[in-house]
Amino acid sequence: MISGSIQNSNEIYNNTNYGVQNTSSGVTINARHNWWGDPSGPYHPVTNPNGLGNSVSDYVDYSDFDTPAISIEPEIVDFGSVRLNNTSVDSFMVRNTGTAYLNIYQITSENPEFSISEQTASIPPSDSSIFYVTFNPTEMGIRTTKLFIVHDASSSPDSLIATGVGIAPVFSMSKTGINFGDLGISFTQVDSIYIKNTGTYQLSVDSIYSTDDQFTFYPNTLSIAVGDSQKLYLVFQPTSLGIKSGKIIFLHDGISKNDSLEVSGNGITDVQAEDLMPKEFTLYQNYPNPFNPSTMFRYDLPIQSSVTLRIYNALGQLVFTLLDGAEQAGYKVVEWNASSLARAVCTSTVLKRRA
Template identity: 30%
Template structure:
């Protein structure tokens, strides 16, 4: 009998632990300058009784406007302190009544002024359940950067994926990156510095099959070695990942 009780307790523990695991993330977003952008703070399905969250952003790139679609402000005790000088949004909330989340916590509304900004989690971030037990959460930062025009080169359809060497190379401050998609694909091209840190998301979107061209402007970056990497996921399930080096010489 004791063994049965122990097994049931163990099963209950793992079931609760499994339910408590989730990811909260802010997606990478590309927008045009001087426009309003809504950034969703995405999550899994949760029943939340308290929340503490700190989100940072670059005030030279983003101007805070509001928190939209917020289910917490009408239940329990809710506070939101906005530090527009240092770019920190601090949210605290608790309630004896649960708030049920299906896919996102809320939306952050900013005026995008141009440039690139990480919008990320900083300091203490915690959500708890009815027993005041913190959920096991992985927090994933996002970024906001300007829309980059991707141009079609001709009308031919390539037989395979390609990522060409940028030209000119070395360059100052702009260079061209050409790539090819054998089928319609979801494409992301990120730029990294020599330490492996991402400095910008150059391309993020869905594109038809064909030969493509995109311009990269590095006027806000220091001279040095950089890498650009493409991840293309085709509608047929195919996937292409490749990276190349380039040199910015000012």
């Protein structure tokens, strides 16, 4: 090297003796901003005894040697709410604020619900790289992890936080079983349960079916908001004598995926059933009210009767006649779907018995 020269930029490493040697006390070689084989800089027994790079002699100015430095943005990656077993992708940026290449060797997560797609990089000075994080919650509630970044800057390892909330609907029933008791053949008995969503996301019951046609239900599907509940009507109509049993199966998008309700009853002769019939005519409040868009009407008939069930609007005008004919005695339920009527708002129902 020529005496008095300036060594602006170089990569000096694996030299057997010195990275730069200058034994002339009258001249100092300017070798700043060079890479010496290690971020700690060149070894000098007095001025840089902890340097792990190649050695320099007394008359070499090596201060401000090139080193990488790391900056991470943001410090917290927040995914917000994500449904269980679904994925969401977010990112963070690693910037090299130093003067030498920044090498990312590894990025690891404490929680397997958070994963990193790319775990290594070599970032030039004043440049940056984007790293993508995938959140796949497997449990409800707040989920969090530390992401550790191993690199060749002096602060290694660095870390940041990733967090998110696992959400899901949860199916719950007010009863686990219904026993309708004794009921005459061809008569009907009505009971009900409440289906509640105790989770943190809207519950959809897409399909309901019965293992025995003598047990039916209304409505056929349910959509229940968080913390809300809806009533499901169960109807038993035996077609033969003897003990009956079955299950009402619910297929839904909650955590348990499907649930069932045990139902049972006993079919008896009409003579035996006379004491089990309603004692008076009764029309119950429709449910749900207002419509959603369907609603259920329950009524009791102590004897065989002609029944008319009419729907009126707010002006008192007849909108729809739901029933108009003979009905057997018993406990009755009928569903009305108002989706086809633009102004079908029920304000009153009239149960009329025709002698």
